[in-house]
Amino acid sequence: MGSARIEILDQGEFQAEEGELLLREALRNRIGFPYDCNSGGCGSCQFELVSGGVEDAWSAAPGLSERARSRGRRLACQSRVTGDCAIKVRLKPEFVPTHPPALHSARYEGCRPLTSDMAEYRFRCDGSADFLPGQYAMLRLPGVSGDRAYSMSNLPNADGLWTFIIKHISGGQGSGVLAEKIRPGDLIGLDGPYGLSFLRPDADHDIVCIGGGSGISPLKSICSAAVRHPPLDNRTIHLFYGARTPSDLPIDRTFREDPQLAERVTVVPAISEASHGTSWSGETGMIHEVLHRWLETVGDAKRFEYYFCGPPPMIDAVRRLLQIDLRVPETQLHADSFV
Ligand SMILES: Cc1cc2nc3c(=O)[nH]c(=O)nc-3n(C[C@H](O)[C@H](O)[C@H](O)COP(=O)(O)OP(=O)(O)OC[C@H]3O[C@@H](n4cnc5c(N)ncnc54)[C@H](O)[C@@H]3O)c2cc1C
Ligand code: FES
Structure with missing residues (x-):
């Protein structure tokens, strides 16, 4: 396979390998192409195909409606480069990767x-x-x-x-x-x-992480980095983690077995199916409700940097709470929805 010239109208061009996905080729070339899930689910990598062609890697991807498709829009994370083309998209500097993939x-x-x-x-x-x-x-x-x-x-x-x-x-x-x-x-x-939901070590705030299910994965990395970064030594770090039952909690084998995480991170586990937890004495309810109750006791929700990862309904509920109800600035919210 050869290489193709991708022109981004009014903003430049780059060379992409034919057969590869447009979004990934753009990021490998340090182009600030907006995206989020990289999995066809969120729609944030949409662009307009002006000329030339691309091939759909996954034509049923839910991130693009039929209406958008009929107007010439495509998902960059699901478009295979087949030759030269011209596209329209608004590039953003925050999407330029620190480590090109x-x-x-x-x-x-x-x-x-x-x-x-x-x-x-x-x-x-x-x-x-x-x-x-x-x-x-x-x-x-x-x-x-x-x-x-x-x-x-x-x-x-x-x-x-x-x-x-x-x-x-x-x-x-x-x-x-x-x-x-x-x-x-x-x-x-x-x-x-x-991904852009990474630890911001320079942010001047205490840290709150919120996760459900396998959302624990990036939060473990974020907290492990935070507790090992001396400039963050005076920050508090809270992890709110929701599971259905006590046996679904992975905390013992993740946050409690690393001495630095165990010492620095206050973990607030919560279970949503209280009937399963007859001996459970911790928090119950959905994790955004538990977070909300805690934020009411600490007062100002704007003094934290938030990292939240997990199933889409949890991400939507936490975002609604923080951004709409409590008016936390969007720049303090870093989320990955596991679409
Ligand atoms: C940013 C991000 C980070 C994630 N991190 C984690 C994590 O750390 N741990 C974890 O357990 N899960 C994570 N997930 C979820 C994970 O990617 C999978 O969606 C999940 O494991 C279910 O995949 P599956 O193949 O088992 O299920 P399936 O039902 O087979 O596939 C589900 C997902 O695969 C994608 N998909 C399906 N068909 C196609 C296709 N033909 N072409 C391209 N994509 C397709 C879609 O995104 C769909 O949601 C993350 C998701 C995202 C978006
Ligand atoms: S980044 Fe392409 S659909 Fe989410």
Whole structure:
């Protein structure tokens, strides 16, 4: 396959490999192309195709309506480059990647179970693992159509180690391969890093993390980095984590087994199905409700930097609470919706 010239009207151009996805090629070229999920679900990577063609990698992607498609719009994360083309999109400097993503060959080393349906998976690549705590990578798994996004749970390192806390979704293709088929020594594709929901070490605020399900993965990375960053020594760090039942909580094997996390991070676990937790004496209810109750006791919600990751309904509820009800500025909110 050759290379194609992509013209971004009034804003420049770049060379992209034919057969590759437009969004990833733009980011590899340090172009500030807006995006979020990289998985076809959110619609934030939409652009207008002015001339030339691209091929749909996933024509049923829910992030693009038929109406938008008929007006010439496409999803950059699901558009394969097939030749020269001209597009319209408003580039934004905050999307220029600090570490341009690259495709690596990753060897699966093994996993350790955290709950009945979540485990932390280890992969090793040549070279260093360069990413910002809170970012994610796209995993290319055998027999699975389309890559899957998974957030790193470890810290950037020189040893090429990438770890991910992944929840096994019943009937899910990607998480099913990981839970049931992959064997130590197997090679997969790992493309990353991606994402903007990373730790802001320069933000002048205490830190609040909110997670549900496998949303614990990037939050573990963010908190691990925060507790090891001396300028943040005087910050408080809270983690609000919601699960259905006490046995779904992965806290003991993540936040409580690392002495630095155990000492610095105040973990507030909550369960939503109280009937399952007859001996449960902690918080109950949806995690945004628990957060809301706590914020009412501390007063000013605007004095925190918020990181929240997990299922879309949880992300929407937390965002509504913080941004609309409590008027926290958007610049203090960093979220990944696991669409
Ligand atoms: C930014 C981000 C970070 C995430 N981090 C984590 C994490 O750390 N841990 C975790 O457990 N989960 C994470 N997820 C969710 C994860 O990516 C998967 O959606 C989840 O594991 C279910 O995938 P599945 O293949 O098992 O299920 P499936 O039902 O087979 O697939 C679900 C997802 O795969 C994508 N998809 C489906 N078909 C196609 C196709 N043909 N082409 C391209 N894409 C397709 C869609 O995004 C869909 O939502 C994250 C999601 C996002 C967006
Ligand atoms: S980034 Fe393309 S649909 Fe979300």
